Amino acid sequence: MNEQYLWPLAGVFLGWLLTVVSAAYRHRGNKEQLIGSLITKLIRVEHQIQLVVSACEGMKDFSDSWEAYESSRQDILQRYFMSPQSVSADLKSAIDKVAPFYPVLAIELEELYELLIKNKQNTLRESSKNQEAYIRMLSIYEVTLDVSQEKLQKYIRKLSLKHNILTYLQVRRIYRRKERSRATTSKSAEKLMSEIGKELKGSHNK
Incomplete structure (x- = not known):
């Protein structure tokens, strides 16, 4: 082929390759x-x-009865789980945005999202009037919450590996650090319980 035709073709191919x-x-x-x-x-x-x-x-140690505990538990869930409302909305939006890339994974995450919403909305007020029934239902709920947390950790690790190896290593380091800092979480929980306890006491005195 004549060289005068070869160079323009090479230029077109190179331009197409760079675009791709x-x-x-x-x-x-x-x-x-x-x-x-x-x-x-x-x-x-x-x-x-x-x-x-x-x-x-x-809060179990601070409550006078299971009915009082259930009231405190509901207060904690509404204030600090999937809250504020933007947390729930942002998570749903983020799942929807990765769906075109990972449709099957997005379906699994949708199911997890629905489980999280049910965990937040769960109420055992009626059961709290019967100690035996309440303890049984509360135990089931606590297991469900543990399962939700395990699933969250599983998908966080899975997605971090899809992101890149550096993110995956950072996530592993975060979880190792969290295992070593349980005391910090406990202190945050104690502070949270103290604040709620004071508010509940104040509301009863009114």
Whole structure:
């Protein structure tokens, strides 16, 4: 082939190749950004669960009855779990945004999201009037909350690996650090219980 035709063809091919590479790079960058945002939302909710579990467990020692405990538990859930409302909305939005890239994973995350909403809305006020029934229902709820936290941690690790290896290593380090800092979480829970206890006491005195 004559050289005068070869160079223009090479230029066209090179231009097409650069366009493809650039588009692929933008696509990957956008996907990583969306996954990173979703990881952040999941970590925030997982942290809230840990705080709520610790606070609710500690409130058992401060409550005069199971009915009083259930009232305090509901207060903790409404204030500190999937709260404020933007936490729930942001998580749902983040799941929807990764769906085009990982449809099956998004379905699994949707199911987890629905479980989290049910955990927040769960009320045992009627059961609290019967000690035996309440303890049984509360135990089931606590197991469900533990399962939700385990699933959150599972998906956080899974998504961090999809994001990049550095993020995965950072997430592993975060969880190792969290295991070593249970005392800090307990102190936060104690402070939370103290604040709620004072408010409940004040409301009873009115």
